[in-house]
Amino acid sequence: MSFVLAIVGRPNVGKSTLFNRLVGKKLALVDDQPGVTRDLREGAARLGDLRFTVMDTAGLEEATDDSLPGRMRRLTERAVGMADACLFMIDARVGVTPTDEVFADILRRSGTPVILAANKAEGRAGESGALEAFSLGLGEPLSLSAEHGEGMAELAVMLSPMIEAAALRVEEAETDLDVEEGEEAPERTKPLQIAVIGRPNAGKSTLINKIVGEERLLTGPEAGITRDSIAVPINWDGTEMRIFDTAGMRKRAKVQEKLEKLSVSDGLRAVKFAEVVVVLLDAAIPFEQQDLRIADLAEREGRAVVVAVNKWDVEENKQEKLRDLKEAFDRLLPQLRGAPLVTVSAKTGRGIDRLQAAIIRAYDVWNRRVTTAQLNRWLTEMVEAHPPPAPAGRRIKLRYMTQAKTRPPGFVVMCSMPDKLPESYSRYLVNGLRDHFDMPGTPIRLYMRSQAADNPYKDRKKSIPSRLTKHVKKGATKKG
Incomplete structure (x- = not known):
């Protein structure tokens, strides 16, 4: 099992920038606007010779109710409990704030090893803030710059003994297991890549949480909660999968803000890398123009498509509604004729087993070969x-x-x-x-x-052989 490092801190201290640097890709959305990250995002990090899993989290805010910031905080605290170590970041240019002091106390009581990092410490502007971080009582702060890559070598030195100790614990645990002689480990296969796409508030994050069996993704009544495309690994009844939760896709004319444009672009990228795309519809308003555009996008990208109709638990006339859905599907999406149409309830979990069977079936057909x-x-x-x-x-x-x-x-x-x-x-x-x-x-x-x-001779003009050309010339001379 890989060593897990969770990056935590207030909004806009540079957590996502450091996450992108560690994984070597621009996976997490980065913007000057605070609070861009809302979900937990995992990535395979590489720092010198070290290999580990890094987790980007939502910015910690002093909210404990059921508001959106409160739910984001609970998700981040859950990440702290899952991690082997935490990297607590502060903004060296701002210095230590009362919010930093509150969360430093929470991390001290969590029992998880903590590395204190003063980000944006490049130049003289960050010197005083880095020194001020000593007051948090979390040891000597590490001065770094996630944007410019400063302090990465020092971070590797601090992480190395933690990763070695975690690997030793895993090795000891594995030796305690009774393994039959001659038993072979199961063959590893590449996880099936699934993207769940749809309009805002269709229930994509709620559906994935129900599949995973835990509150892995941030959910709520607000539309447009999800911003990043979050990959969630899962073993679903023996099949290894990675399910991508994507931001809700609105009409292009309505997408004005830069952050929403970045979110939609991230979702489109998830579709391109997916093998099966689940187009999630709202049972109350299915097959709107935007739904049809989203489904057509998946087909044009050449992905296997499964259409799932969510919120089926609140429907009263289910048989009549299902008949109307099938008729509208065949009429409005002829390019996907015969694709699976599954009714589900992300809230109650009804229809999840049928959805899994439809995904496996669509994937098998997508890989079919005919002699x-x-x-x-x-x-x-x-x-x-x-x-x-x-x-x-x-x-x-x-x-x-x-x-x-x-x-x-x-x-x-x-x-x-x-x-x-x-x-x-x-x-x-x-x-x-x-x-x-x-x-x-x-x-x-x-x-x-x-x-x-x-045919290489297709466009060539027919020419007379050279020996015939000589005879033609002689005949012309005699006539002359």
Whole structure:
């Protein structure tokens, strides 16, 4: 198990900047506006020869009620309990504040080892604040600059004995386990990447918390709570997964603030890296224009798609509503015809098992491969049933078909005049592929190619052989 370091502190002291530096990527959103981070974000950190897990947390605020800051504080305190050590950051340019003193006392009583860091200590402006940090009673403060990378070597020196001690404890615990002789460890596989996307307040974070079985993500009645795309690892009934919670996506015209633009961009990036995308709808207002745009985005990115309708527990006429949903789905999203449509309740957990089965099924279809022999037998039947058109009196010939790729399935058809084959005939073939080879809902890519394109002599003019050229010249001379 990896050593976990939680970065905690007041809002806007530079926690996310340090997190990004340690993981070597701009994973966490960074902005001058305080309180950007709200959820717990984990990342694989690398500092010299040290390898560990770093956790970015929400800014600590003096709020203990059920308000948004209060819920954020409880989530951060939970991260402190989960971590092997905490890096408590203050702003060296501001100095020690009353809020810093309150949370320093909380960390002292937590029992978790604490490293005190005075960030933004570069130059003379931060010298006095770094010295003032001694008053917190957490030992000698580490002066660093997360933005400029100063103090990273000193941080590695402080972390090294902690990581070694944690590794020793894990090793001792493993030796105490009774392992049968000859027993092999289970084969590790890459986790299945799942992104949950949808409009604001559709219940994405609540759904993921219910799947995980704990309050891992910040939730509440306020729309737009989630800002970062947070990856949550989970073993879901034996399948290793990473579920990405994303910010709610509103219409582009309504997205004006810089921070919301960054959040939406982060969500789009999560879709591109996902393998299965769960499009979460609100049962009260399903299939609005923004829902259709979001679902179409997932299809255009070539992801396997599952449509989940949340808040199903409050619906009264469930059978009638489900019939209307299926009709609207087939009519409004024909490009995803046959994709799973699952009703769930993130609040009660009803339908979660069906959602998991739909995700696994969509992933299997997304990876499906069909043999070339099967494809060409099927292509012959499709052409006989409905021949391609004959522009200018010349029939387009479909000669050969093969599967070029998976994830999503992609097929190549060798034919004459591919540029003149209408889009309607390509749709006819794609729909036939879905029905015959049982590939409902998954994006299918069909490429038409001409065999003449591979002919190196296609555009060459016919020339007379040199020996014939000599005879032609002699004949012309005699006539002259």
